[in-house]
Amino acid sequence: MIQSMTGYGKTVLQLPTKKITIELKSLNSKNLDVNVRIPSYYKEKELNIRKKLASLLVRGKVDFSIYIENNGGEVSSKINKNAVKEYMNQLKTIVDSNEMELLKIAVRLPDSLKTEREELDEGEWLQIDEGINEAIKKTTLYRTDEGVSMHNDFVLRISNIASLLEKVIEIDPKRIAHVQDKIKKSIDELAAKIDESRFEQELIYYIEKLDITEEKVRLKNHLDYFRKELNETTSNGKKLGFITQEIGREINTIGSKSNFADMQKLVVQMKDELEKIKEQSLNVL
Structure with a gap:
């Protein structure tokens, strides 16, 4: 199941002399970008925090903060x-x-x-570490919930493209007939004497250049592959992005070869659906 890179988690710890707030926010990014803000006396734990965030959150722009509010029991x-x-x-x-x-x-x-430099209390840190784990769990749950909404939207958009592709397949014979009639009409208007055999050969060659059979097959395969990746156990936004590029390539080729207004309208609709997929896929973990 896919996950979003957008997430939020917050944990509040009430200790005898202080209140500790752990906050975690993540947004979409091509790679992992971690920003850590913690009090100076926790600095020795920063590397461990970064490793934990990298291991469990994998990718995204991550902002991690620890805030301390003293209750008056201690002064530095x-x-x-x-x-x-x-x-x-x-x-x-x-x-x-x-x-x-x-x-x-x-x-x-x-x-x-x-x-006076406050020394790190290991017992206190164990509680903070548990709080960090809890904040990460909340962030992951947030990402998963967002992923469900994204998954449903992707399924809808891919289904819409597949339906439009079926319409393309349905009107393709009409397109070919239209192209043939258009060429013959142009020849007739020239009122020129032509070699019918040679004309048929040239017409076949021209029609073959406009053939979109391979594009239709590849586009269908890419749509099926996209659906398959959506249902994998791990979220892989980069792979979905690559598949989206391939879908776009086939749609563009169909559009450039169509030479038929009805088909071009369908291509425009497919591109519109694909743009919505591209925008959403940038936020997939």
Whole structure:
């Protein structure tokens, strides 16, 4: 069953001192393009995250984020007491002021606050890793649901092209007769004496150049192949794209050879259906 490359998954973890939100979004792309935004103290896990996303999501433009909301139990910045005291001692030698005023000045000076690097808690990371797995599952489910809608649309479009092809096959003898009559009429209008035997040979040659038997057979085979790929267990958007190109090639050739207004109208309708398939296939995983 095909999958869409469009997906979304979100997991929220409530830990004792913080709330962690894991968000995952994916859009269509020719290859895998992963963008990871995480707090600095999780950076050592970034490579593992990328490998997991590549393995499970395969293809698409993927945006992965971890957001932290502290509940007030922890602060990463602390007052550098030694620096503040030293500043205050130096200020006392410059200005005559009370301790509170000196403190207000000292805490604004460089190095009065120190940021302590938070070490990674492996127990916390195990919970986050489970949250990542859950977000990926939700994204995959989203992709699968989108894939069902796309599958139904593809089946409809391919069936429409197949129906139009049947009409092409049905009117093909009429087209050939029309071409023959058109040529004979042109010859008659010239009022020229012609060798009937030679004329028949040239007419057969010309009709053979306009023959679309092979194109009709190949187009039908490509449509059947497209349907078969839609029902495969794995999603392969690139292969569907290649088959779509081949379908387009046969439709274009039929159009260039048709030389018959009724058939050209059918070709235009087939092209319209194919354009809708092409647009959708760009989003298939």
